[in-house]
Amino acid sequence: MKAKVHVMLKNGVLDPQGEAVRHALGAMGFQGVNGVRQGKVIELDLAEGATEADVTAMCEKLLANTVIESYSVEMPA
C-alpha cells in the first residue's frame, strides 16, 4: 500500500525557491500569481498493516525537519 507525505516549509519561513518560481511565472506573462510555496511529496510503499502513526513517526524523525517544515500524511483509503 502506498502512503503519501507532503512536506512544506512552515508559514513564516522564507521560501526563496517559491519566490523565484513566482517571479518566473510573472515574467512569462502568467497574471495574478500572488504567491508560490514549493514543497515535496514523498511516496512510501508500505507493507500491509502499517498505520498512520508509523508514518507520522517517520515524519517526526526523518522525513520532515519540524523546526522549519510542516507535514501531512495521506494514507490509502
Next chain:
Amino acid sequence: MKAAVVVFPGSNCDRDLAVAFEASGADVTMVWHKDSDLPQDVDIVGIPGGFSYGDYLRCGAIAAQSPICKSVARHADRGGYVLGVCNGFQVLTETGLLPGALLRNAGLKYICKTVGLKVETSQSDFTNGYNAGDVIDIPIAHHDGNYFADAETLKHLQDQDRIAFSYMDNPNGALADIAGILSENRRVLGMMPHPERAADAGHGGTDGQALFRALAGALTTA
C-alpha cells in the same frame, strides 16, 4: 588533544579539517560514518564540510541518522567537544545538538568567497583566542547557509551569549546575521564559514588558526 574527524560519503573538507587540527598539535583519527564508536579518549570530534549523502532529503538529514552520529551525540552529552563546519553545522542542527536549521541561501546561489566575520563572544574554548568584536576573514562555500530559528530560540541564543560569529555583510539571508552558534554548555560549535581554509599562510589567510590553537590550548592541558 585527541581529535576525530568524521567522514561521510560526500564529505570533501575532511582532510582540510584534519590538517588544521594536526597543525595545532592534535593527534587526529579519521572515522568512517558506518563506525559505531569513536576512538577512546577523544577530546573533540570534527564534522567536516561537503555534501554528505549528496544532500539528499535535506542537507545533513541522512548523516544525522548514521551510526557514528549516535556516538557523536553521546560524546556531546558527556560534555565532549564538537566542531561542525558548513555541512557539519547542518548535520549538528539535524541531530538536534544545536538549535535552528540552515535554509537555502536567500539569493538562491551557491556562494564561494571570503567574508568578514565579527567575533561575537570570546567566552568559549573555540573563540577565546579572539577578542569579542574582532573582525576576521574566513571563506564561505555553501548553498544552504541561511540560518533560521524561531523568535524564542533566537532570544535564548542572544541572552546566553551563544552566537559565536556573525557576518559583517550578510551573504545568505541568515537570521540576525548568524554565521556560527554554540551549544548551551559552549562545547559544541557549528559554523558555516571554514576556519580550516584560513589556517595556513598558503591559504592566503590565517585568521582561522586562532580557533584551532585555542582548542589545543584548552584540551591539551585538560
